[in-house]
Amino acid sequence: MDESAAPPNVNRRMCPSRLVLEHVTSRWGVLVLAALLERSYRFSELRRQVDGVSEKMLAQTLQTLERDGFVHRDAKPVIPPRVDYSLTELGREAAEQVWGLARWTERRLDAVFTAREAYDEAHEPMPPAATT
16 A cells, blocks of 8 residues: 555554654653744744753744744844744644643642552562672
């Protein structure tokens, strides 16, 4: 069967939807989309909003999201140059989805920590037996 003729299925190895999913669910992709849900940002403002992202990673993330049709880049012909980033309609839809997951993660963090502790306790290596 020709995979290019098959409907998108993220579980198929060669499905192009996997790459799009990777773009919107990457660490920086989620945070950039979430920030842009609030309003449009200039690059430096967005970098401050998305704490910890390097200039290089932010530029790459914005370019990828712009290429995928999620982010609109508005370069104004002024001096100094002014570039604003905002969500497209498609980007807003994606941002709302990933932001819901991010908020759920925040709300359920205590349950995750509890599960980790239980797992770690159950999988602790046994201390070596004492030899006499």
